[in-house]
Amino acid sequence: MPVPFETLIPYVIITAMFGVSGAGLSKIKNMNNGGKKHRWSIDQWDKQMMDRDRRLTGYIRGQTDNPIAPAGFELNNPWRVEKRFS
Template identity: 75%
Template sequence: MGVPFEALLPYVVCLGMFGFSGAALSKIRHMQNGGKRARHSIDQWDRQMMDRDRRLTGFLRGQTDNPQAPAGFELSNPWRLERAIC
């Protein structure tokens, strides 16, 4: 005795929605990374280099081969200084 296909429709709809939402989130993450694959296990060095790239190019994952820094880059120091004790 077979199973009526009407009983399987909710499972097909749920599976389709999970597949669609997974693919959509993957595409959004891909677009947010500038067309590059997502990064995992980012340590402090990687964060520092990604912040430098963001300050140079305007994109978190962007890179440039220009040896000269853009105007104003010397003033955008990422270091946070403590206040002087007076």
């Protein structure tokens, strides 16, 4: 006994929406990383280097081959200094 095509329409719509949402999330992650693939298992060292790259280039995954830091980078310290008690 054949299945009427009307019963398959919701399954096709659900499958298509999973595909569209997966492609959309992949594209958003790709755009957030400056066109590079999403990174997995980022440890503390990688976080520090990514923060340094963000301060140098303005992008979290951006890198530069310029040996001289831009003006103002010498004052751009990520460490926060605590206020000393008297």
